[in-house]
Amino acid sequence: MALSRRVRSISPSSTLALTALAKQMQAEGIDVISFAGGEPDFDTPKHAREAGVQAIREGFTRYTAVAGTEQLRDAVVAKLKRDNGLEYARDEVIASAGSKQVLYNLAMVLFDKRDEIIIPVPYWVTYPEQVRLAAATPVFVSTAEEEGFRLKRRDVERVLTPRTKALILNSPCNPTGAVIETEELKAIAELAVEREFYLVSDEAYETLTFDDIKHVSIASLGEEVKARTFVVGSVSKTYAMTGWRVGYAAGPKEVIKAMIDLQSHSTSAPTSISQKAAVAALLGSQEAVEAMRAEFERRRHHLLEHLGRIPGVTCVPPQGAFYAFPNVSAFYGKRTGPRGRKINSSTDLVGYLIREARVTAVPGADFGSDKHLRLSYCLSMEQIREGLERMGRALEQLR
Numbered sequence: 001m002a003l004s005r006r007v008r009s010i011s012p013s014s015t016l017a018l019t020a021l022a023k024q025m026q027a028e029g030i031d032v033i034s035f036a037g038g039e040p041d042f043d044t045p046k047h048a049r050e051a052g053v054q055a056i057r058e059g060f061t062r063y064t065a066v067a068g069t070e071q072l073r074d075a076v077v078a079k080l081k082r083d084n085g086l087e088y089a090r091d092e093v094i095a096s097a098g099s100k101q102v103l104y105n106l107a108m109v110l111f112d113k114r115d116e117i118i119i120p121v122p123y124w125v126t127y128p129e130q131v132r133l134a135a136a137t138p139v140f141v142s143t144a145e146e147e148g149f150r151l152k153r154r155d156v157e158r159v160l161t162p163r164t165k166a167l168i169l170n171s172p173c174n175p176t177g178a179v180i181e182t183e184e185l186k187a188i189a190e191l192a193v194e195r196e197f198y199l200v201s202d203e204a205y206e207t208l209t210f211d212d213i214k215h216v217s218i219a220s221l222g223e224e225v226k227a228r229t230f231v232v233g234s235v236s237k238t239y240a241m242t243g244w245r246v247g248y249a250a251g252p253k254e255v256i257k258a259m260i261d262l263q264s265h266s267t268s269a270p271t272s273i274s275q276k277a278a279v280a281a282l283l284g285s286q287e288a289v290e291a292m293r294a295e296f297e298r299r300r301h302h303l304l305e306h307l308g309r310i311p312g313v314t315c316v317p318p319q320g321a322f323y324a325f326p327n328v329s330a331f332y333g334k335r336t337g338p339r340g341r342k343i344n345s346s347t348d349l350v351g352y353l354i355r356e357a358r359v360t361a362v363p364g365a366d367f368g369s370d371k372h373l374r375l376s377y378c379l380s381m382e383q384i385r386e387g388l389e390r391m392g393r394a395l396e397q398l399r
């Protein structure tokens, strides 16, 4: 079968593939602990679930406006004002089937052949692929592990060219949990204004920050930077609503309008029922959000403590999201036994850990950093402890 050149240039999402593998092993009765997932293990708050049920009961089950209902777009406007100090009008907002769809729409309407899109490394697996699907060129810029993987203005400056169209920001970051300091955000905002490139600010993990760090949306740092920023958000991680598929973007009207036009020929509006649930989540009590954040903070502490007991593993403490990104390169070059296979990469190590320890993680290579593994802590305290003990025992056997 002759597949299109477009799709031949991308690879499938490794995180989804590993999550599926872990689920399959669990279904076969294998006791596997998965650090590979990317979704909260909590229930969607009751009031949001109820709003979905009520939508079905009331027969709110037809197509809605392509950009989302007025009620949902207004709820997003209200949320951006309440939480981020941002003022938008309804027609500067679009809702889609998750923020992944929003980002895809944005890539398709904003990026073109010969455009360079700066992506800080380590990155969420989807950004480079969406940039390639749009026929643009991803330009990778490393962040330093010694600096907690926090992006600096000088990193961006190094790779700027006249063809730079946009910079993708993701703070808090998947996979590192890094949160960009406000001073650097200001410096990056000034650079974007000076050098006239756009900012795509993926804020999917905005409510998950630790150690009293507060999330700041780069768009809130002034009217000039706001005019070149697309703020992307989602109900997925904030409200444990990954399966409902609702995300949104806010930004300059002209581009939002193009995204709506594109969406009108691809997915149309997000699910009507999910939109009702998303409105309830965004406007209702935010108590569950803080409860989940606090629980993730406890889990992070627990994970770092147990990770710290594994000789050879080092880990920059994540400041947000629900991932840790430990450096495991000390094990490269070691063998799984006297005649065993050599571990040469994060992918080799993940394969070994699944076989030997019944523990899954995602290879750092998938995020552009082969020295690391991504561990998600969307697990109970007990699973975190047990999983890391297993991992520690398996790593100890490497010679």
Ligand SMILES: Cc1ncc(COP(=O)(O)O)c(C=O)c1O
Pocket (backbone or CB within 6 Å): 038, 097, 098, 099, 100, 101, 124, 170, 173, 174, 202, 204, 233, 234, 235, 236, 242, 245, 246, 247
């Ligand atoms: C950084 C980041 N952005 C966006 C998404 C997409 O989330 P959703 O499409 O569920 O809104 C994810 C999901 O893993 C993510 O990690």
